[in-house]
Amino acid sequence: MGDLYALDFDGVICDSCGESSLSAVKAAKVRWPGLFDSVDSAMEDWIVDQMYIVRPVVETGYENLLLVRLLLELRIPPIRKSSVAEGLTVEGILESWSKIKPLIMEAWDENRDALVDLFGKVRDEWIEKDLATWIGANRFYPGVPDALKFASSRVYIVTTKQSRFADALLRELAGVTIPPERIYGLGTGPKVEVLKQLQKKPENQGLTLHFVEDRLATLKNVIKEPELDGWNLYLGDWGYNTQKERAEAASISRIHLLELSDFSQKLK
Known part of the structure; x- marks a missing residue:
């Protein structure tokens, strides 16, 4: 039949890991400008590289935003970190994401629907401004x-x-x-x-x-x-x-x- x-x-x-990671960095700059204003291109590259390692934990796109911020927090001085990131490693994220995710959503006072909307909006803007680059970030x-x-x-x-x-x-x-x-x-x-x-x-x-x-x-x-x-x-x-x-x-x-x-x- x-x-x-x-x-x-x-x-x-x-x-799509390259594109979703870059979109998440763009969206993170909008959502948490105080944290991400000082992120230079070398740090951005490091975050995108690490995203390839933790990508298996992502079920829905907005989680990329949370991961991008969490990865940044692994690298910044303790004074600026949220307590959830204390002592955490990239391997730890891979092992325990289902436990970590609700904790950071609460600690950072985040709303799933708002993050979904923001992630979609940032992608829409990227596509509108520069479709070729957005397409090229996927394979x-x-x-x-x-x-x-x-x-x-x-x-x-x-x-x-x-x-x-x-x-x-x-x-x-x-x-x-x-x-x-x-x-x-x-x-x-x-x-x-x-x-x-x-x-x-x-x-x-x-x-x-x-x-x-x-x-x-x-x-x-x-x-x-x-x-x-x-x-x-x-x-x-x-x-x-x-x-x-x-x-x-x-x-x-x-x-x-x-x-x-x-x-x-x-x-x-």
């Missing part, structure tokens, strides 16, 4: 644009990125047009709920269902839902995950570890 692929975007289709994983262009399977994008940014990158960087009704972005609900919607659509009946993700936690959430037992689950080993997570995934019978070359072949 054919195949349906639900694909995560960041870390599966697109390596598609090798072979993926062609695989999407020539896919014989039905493809949906299921992402925590705002849909307009995923759509712009697909069109501008990959030359791929995916109908807007097949892009489920931030605000369309948790991924498990989107997968339930997809499998109920009349046009998807009889298709073999596949979900490709780079976050192990998301795949584990799918496994908890008996209603989603019909999905084949894949962890992309090229995405934003750690060796420890890949080893754990390999021990879970429902999850297939997927290599990039195999992914491109499957879509074609």
Whole structure:
């Protein structure tokens, strides 16, 4: 009958870590000017480099803002630090982000929706002023644009990125047009709920269902839902995950570890 692929975007289709980190630095300067005014280009470069290490913990884009500030606080004198950053290391962030995040949201008196809006606004302004540079800060994983262009399977994008940014990158960087009704972005609900919607659509009946993700936690959430037992689950080993997570995934019978070359072949 054919195949349906639900694909995560960041870390599966697109390596957006450079762009999301730079956008987060821009947004952090707006949100916390007192802290970031004195950040020079060398410090900015260091922060962006470290963001590649901690990127596996990010579930939704606004968290990049929190990470950028936390990384800065690792480097500034204790007198300017919040107590949450005391004694913290980059490795510590990677290990304990789910515990750290609520603490810093409270300590810094931050609001999730306000950060989401700010992050989106900063990206919109960057795109408006200089689309070429914004596009250039992203890259598609090798072979993926062609695989999407020539896919014989039905493809949906299921992402925590705002849909307009995923759509712009697909069109501008990959030359791929995916109908807007097949892009489920931030605000369309948790991924498990989107997968339930997809499998109920009349046009998807009889298709073999596949979900490709780079976050192990998301795949584990799918496994908890008996209603989603019909999905084949894949962890992309090229995405934003750690060796420890890949080893754990390999021990879970429902999850297939997927290599990039195999992914491109499957879509074609």
